[in-house]
Amino acid sequence: MTTDYTSMWKDLGLDLTAHDALLGVLGQAYGDIYQSQKNRPSGMGYFDFVVSEVHGLRVKELMDAKAQGRKVIGSYCVFVPEEITLAVEAIHVGLCSGADFAMDEVEKYLPRNTCALIKSAMGFKLAKVCPYLECADMVVGENTCDGKKKAYEVMGSMMDNLYVMDLPQVKSSEGKALLKAEFLRYKDAAETLTGKTIDVTALKQGIALVNNKRKAMARLATLRHNASAPISGLDSLLANQIFFFDDPVRFTDSVNALCDELEKRIEKNVSVADENTPRILISGCPMAVPNWKLPAIVESSGAVIVGExxxxxxxxxxxxxxxxxxxxxxxxxxxxxxxxxxDCAIFTPNTERTDHIKEMAQASKADGVIQYTLNFCQPYAMETMPIENELEATGLPTLRIETDYSQEDMGQLQTRVEAFVELLK
Structure with a gap:
């Protein structure tokens, strides 16, 4: 980083030694994985910059906004409606949970056999290493899986700004009524936090901002379907990750600019992969910054990732x-x-997700699917076998991967992925 943000980090109460260690992990992973890529689109320069300033300039923007009276709301899940956050003129940010940190301390509160994502969220809080978490005026958790549900009970004793949203497990009329009640409750909480009242105009503006972000990402996803593979899966994942914490207008403009470049690359048949490179769809658990382990292995094994x-x-x-x-x-x-x-795995039944994977595989011209599950994530682990059976019945090869955020299984994963890529060839 070119600017010293130490004073700001101190004001947020971060553990500077631990925070420096986290930035070291982020910087090394980013340098080793992203900067070694070949033939990258120049539009990725913006996303490279955002990652280099992930705990610097963007956090300063949030702190400056707070000084002007705006509120920051952090969330862990895609079920928390950013549209409502924006309608009260608050800033919505995704919270860090993509690396192991303070695991010895975490295991004083949570069982060892707990999902890596949940343990990471707890570790970032205990170690005071995430500036987004520490600057948030409200932290929104959600009762998706049982692990998160119980973890938020523990985390609630560590922070006085934790708000937990309940979620339905069945897509029935009762489930819809529950989700509406929870969205209305969140609307009330956001209005109370900010002192703003949501009217039709404000909510439509919030919806438009988020819709535009999603349209830009849908455009990027569609361009990845092209046979020439104009962008790597790693770079596309980076854009997907930055989706959660960047300024929405700036992010949307940057993704659309990248897509403009990709369209020109497609016209000129410029590719990041050789002809006949196996095309892989990754399906399953989320991959938050800096969780790039599996995609890096896949794309260094002679394949290209064409969708997540x-x-x-x-x-x-x-x-x-x-x-x-x-x-x-x-x-x-x-x-x-x-x-x-x-179509999150928390729902039952969840046939929609299998259908969606099939649709994505067909649209992206995928040669195979890797089902990615974090260790001890029961909802996604339980769905891997029936999904595998359905996909392979259609002739689409699959590989099941269970892992965590550590580097200890890198060699084993590399061997398994390389064998799968050879099978696809």
Whole structure:
């Protein structure tokens, strides 16, 4: 970083020694993985800059906004409606949970056999290493899986600004009613936090901002379907990750500029991969910054990733909110309809997700699917076998990978992925 943000980090109460260690992990992983790529689109320069300033300039923007009276709301999940956050003129940021940190301390509160993402979220809080978490005026958790549900009970004793949203597990009329009640409760909480009242105009503006972000990401996803592979999966994942914490207008403009470049690359048949390179779809658990382990292994093994069926991927960005209603209640209904369409593994039954994977594989011309599951993530682990059976019945090869954030299994994963890529060849 070119600017010294030490004073700001101190003001946030970060553990500077631990924070420096985290930045070291981020910097090394980024340097080793991203900067070694060949033939990258020049539009990735913006996203490179954002990552280099992930705990610097963007956090300063949040602190400056707070000094002007705006509120910052942090969330861990794609079910938290950013549209409502923006409608009260607050700033919505995704919270860090993509690396192991303070695991010895975490295991004083959570069992060892807990999902890596949950342990990471707890570790970032205990170690005081995440400036987004420490500057948030409200932290929104959500009762998706049982692990998160119980972890938020523990984390609630560590912070006085934790707000927990309940979520339905069944897509029924009762489930829809529950989600609407929770969105209305979140609307009330956001209004109380900011002192703003949401009207039709404000909510439509919030919906438009988020819809535009999703449209830009959908455009990027569609360009990745091209046979010439104009961008790597690693670079696309980076854009998907930055989706969660960058300024929405600036981010949307940057993604569209990148897509403009990719369209020109497609016209000129400029590719990041050789002809006949195996095309892989990754499906399953989210990959937050700096969790680039599996994609780096895949693309260093002679394949190219052409899509992510993930919360940090198409699951988090697909489907727009219908903004045609002329009252707040109607717009809330539209939000509920859009978010209830998310095919997260928490739902039962969840055949929609299998259908969506098939659709993505066909659209992206994938030669195979890697199902990625974090260790001890029961909802996604339980879905891997029936999905594998359905995909392979259609002739689409699959590979099941269970891992965590550590580097200890890198060699084993490399061997398995290389064998899968050879099979696809």
């Amino acid at each position: 069926e993930s919360c940090v991927g198409e699951r988090g960005c697909r489907n727009l909110v219908d903004d045609s209603a002329d009252d707040v209640d109607g717009l809330i209904d539209a939000l509920v309809d859009r978010y209830l369409a998310i």
